[in-house]
């Protein structure tokens with residue numbers, strides 16, 4: 188298995204809604220690569236941190252002084268952690284985190300509560316459908 192992966196908590200939602208759209212070809216390519224890795228290895232260990240992660244490197248909002256979206260994305264991160272009952276620095280598998288995001292945020296209809304103010308919100312709301320396979324596990 189790959190070494191532990193750092194993920195911003197709200198990226199658990201972004202990954203769930205990714206359809207190949209993004210800020211730039213480089214961003215989309217990196218996002219698709221990371222998502223493929225996570226889907227192929229749900230036992231991948233992740234560390235949830237409210238700071239730059241594996242997806243931020245190719246983002247145009249990622250500047251030397253930090254994320255230009257600033258407090259907004261920290262608010263998304265904090266909401267995801269609180270709703271999932273986790274803390275900054277939590278270590279778990281991708282599969283565990285994906286299940287928490289699904290059950291406590293998406294199935295509960297709380298996407299807009301977490302992501303209000305994101306430019307992609309309407310798109311993400313339009314493509315969400317519950318993951319039926321979680322009910323079988």
Ligand code: SF4
Nearest residue numbers: 200201302305308311
């Ligand atoms: S609305 Fe924005 S922050 Fe929320 S999942 Fe979609 S892209 Fe990510």
